Amino acid sequence: MGPSPYASSAVSPMPSEAGPDKSADLRETLEPSVQRREPGADPLLGECIGSFRLTRKLGQGGMGAVYLGEHVDIGSRVAIKVLHGKLANSPQVLRRFHTEARAVNLIGHENIVNIIDINPAPPRPYLVMEYLEGEPLSALLARGPVRAEIAVALLAQVCDALQATHARGIVHRDLKPENLFLLQRGHGPAFVKVLDFGIAKLLDCEERSTDTQEGAIIGSADYMAPEQSRGDDLDGRADLYALGVIAYQLVTGRLPFVERSLTALLLAHQTKLPISPTSLCPDVPPALSSVILRVLAKEPGDRFPSASMMRGALQVALDMVRSPAGPARTPTPLGTFAVRPAVAVPVLVTASPGAAAEQLTCTDLTRGGMFLSTDQALPSLLSRVVVALEHPDGELTCECEVVRHVQSEEARAWGMAAGFGVQFVEPSVSFKAAVAHLMLGQPLNTLRPPMDPAAEAEVEQMLAPYRERGTEDLYAVLALPPDTGCEELRVRARRACSALERLRERPISPMLRAKVETVLDRVRKASETLSHTQRRAAYDAERGNFQGVARCLAAGLTASQLEEMRRDFLSRRPHAQGPLRVHLATAQAHQQAGLLSHAREAYERALILDPLSLELHKQYLVVCRALGSSGRSGPGSGGKVTIA
Structure with missing residues (x-):
């Protein structure tokens, strides 16, 4: 159906030409169920x-x-x-x-x-x-290229969705940015939802005869695999090609092919070689560029055989950038990029408490899980198993959840081993370090203590404040008050990330480096949420931090964006309507009586319940200015906040 805006843009930019300020009638805003039918509606x-x-x-x-x-x-x-x-x-x-x-x-x-x-x-x-509440990937692409780690985080989720799709014998056939929706769940990176399976092909006899006419070309030309535009039979590798085009856009900010006509565009996908992403943007890691070019190969057989293998290659490319302490690596030529630099790893697997451990082989490894090959009966999906890596100092174990099956028939079709995929469940720091070591192609018997005990102690000391701050409060992660200005917040977050990235380069043990990586991920997540005005406003609203919302307004959050967010915010809190009206009436009564300090306190209580109300912010600011407090309401408040 074309672009699929399944939801409001509660965490995404809204058009600035939405019209004048929409905060004139506070009662209508507090009671959104009152609707008026306009002519021509x-x-x-x-x-x-x-x-x-x-x-x-x-x-x-x-x-x-x-x-x-x-x-x-x-x-x-x-x-x-x-x-x-x-x-x-x-x-x-x-x-x-x-x-x-x-x-x-x-x-x-x-x-x-x-x-x-x-x-x-x-x-x-x-x-x-x-x-869904969020924005399509096309909105993110409109803002220009993204960093490699952000691109890989998004692409990896699409690979997971495609792996599940292809395992069911389904090809999406219309993968494009408009059909990838980004949600904000908690404080981590955007969560991806794949939309619009309206032209998906189910690879069975019934659908072969009824889906489309013979040779029909269906899909979006900018993202269409060569075999799709030729009308050939398709499998999941056509979707991987489309994802490769999206990956190219994410890291370079442009499509691999731009032609004046549809015919020329389709021929370009069939015959032309794309320019290397690294050649266009030197910031793109060469290893990531190699992965993207491989998935854009003209022949399906030259691409990755499965979405999970593409995901693994993306993660390895990113880990090569993140692990400067590892051995020097030269990007392999197009078509020969290894999915995993490590050899097959023996793993002991215990399917249930008290059961005998079975030795299997890990043939695919990521930071989040592994694929275990076996021709025996597979454990049930979503069941738990315990895996153990053989370390010189003893076994390193981790509980895992079974998330994927590859039966023998599917394995033959995809050119891979049969087996099952598992996802790590709360792995220990030492287990993470061992996985990172294996992904660098190094056996576990080379996992040794640090060469410089002084550096180890210094890094531990620098990490200590982060452990004390906890993980729940994103402001505490960055050691900032909740009303910090947006620009100052971005600067502090960048400095913290840079300092932590430098720590990874110190001569420390892999286990301590894994701790640094964990803290760095936490700081990045805090930065991604609090550096984006809409995400920050949504986060602050959940916590009643109206001063943080005021900072977002001062940084450019528009009235239309605020109104959209507020409508959804209030709809989830019908119980707050009564107390909100009481606080608002109390504040207005105190204000009329000239009791401005009491009015300010009542407005603050109302703003805690309704922190996204522009009208409340304006009334509160009027009272604060009359008191000469410039919007301050207590310790830790920042400087003057201007609300237009």
Whole structure:
């Protein structure tokens, strides 16, 4: 259906031309259920589909529109894709509608949008999907190239989704930035959701005869694999090619091919070699550039055979950059890049308490998990096993969750070993260090104590404050008060990251280096959240930190962005409406009576409950200025905050 804006942009930029300030009527804002039907408004708004009332249009495409649906009884939110009426009688379109629901249901992966319900029957076919808050990847790309570690973090999640997709015999066929949605979950990097399986191909006999006409070209030309534009049979490697184009965009800020006509563009994908990303942007690590060029190979057989192997190659390329203490490496030529620099690793696996350990071989290793090859019966998905690495000083164990199966038939089709993939569950620092060592191609018997005890003690001392600050409060991670100005916050975060990155280069043990890496990840996550005005405002709102929200407004957060965030914030807190009105009425009464100190305190209590209200911020600032406090409300408050 084209771009799929499944949700509001609660953590993404909103167009600045949204119109004048929308904070005139405080009562309407506090009671969003009061709606007015304007002339020429969408006739579906306010209508009920199933148990959901359509309250707002989220996006429009060629096949239909996506609406925000709210459950009439319990208020839960979903996104509802409604097919255009003129297409409701098209068997081919309805088949694609059904294919999307079936494909997503078969996959069932956390990085793929969840479809809750479907009604494929005319006159109003629709899909009910989970409601997502964030922005499409295209919005991130519009802001220019991203750092290698950010690109790999996003691409790795798409690889996980594609691995699950291809394991079910499904090819997406229309992977593009508009179909990758970025969510902010907690304080970590963006969480990716893959959308729009409307033209996905299910590789079975039934779908082969009914999906599309023979030789039909379906997909987006900028991201289309050569075999797809030729109308050849497709497998999952066509999706990997599309992901390679997206990877190219992420690190260079441009497409590999830009042509004046559709025919020229398709021929370029079939015949031209793309310029190396490192040649375009010297900041792109050569190893990462090699991975991207391999996945953009013209012939499917020259690409990675699976999404999991592409994911592993991306992680290894990034680890080569992050591990300067390791041996010098020369990027391998296109087409010969090794997925893992390490040899196969023997691993002891215990499937259940008291069971005998079985020795398997780890053939694929990442910082988050490993693939274990075996031709025996596979442990159940989502079950727990214990893996042990043989270390000279004793076994290093870690509990793992089984997250992937590759049966013998699938293994033959993908050209890999049969077995199962596991994800590490709370690995110890020593286990992480051993994994990092193996990923550098070094056996565990070379994992030795540090050469410089003085450097070890100094690094431990520098890490101590971070351990004392904890991990829950992002401001505490950066040792900053919660009303720090946005620019100062960015500067402090950059300095902290630089200092920690320098620590990794010291002559310290791999175990201590893993501790540094853990702290660095924590600081990066804090920086990614607090350095972005919308993410910071959302984080501050959850904690009632209205002063932090004021800093975001001063740094350029727009009224339309704030209004959108506030509507969603209040909808999740209906219980706060009563106390909020009481505090607001108290503040206004004190203000009218000239009791400005009491009015300021009441406004602060209201702002803690409704920190995203622009009108409340303005009223509070009026009182603070009258008191001569310039918006200060207590210890730790920053300088003057101006709210337009």
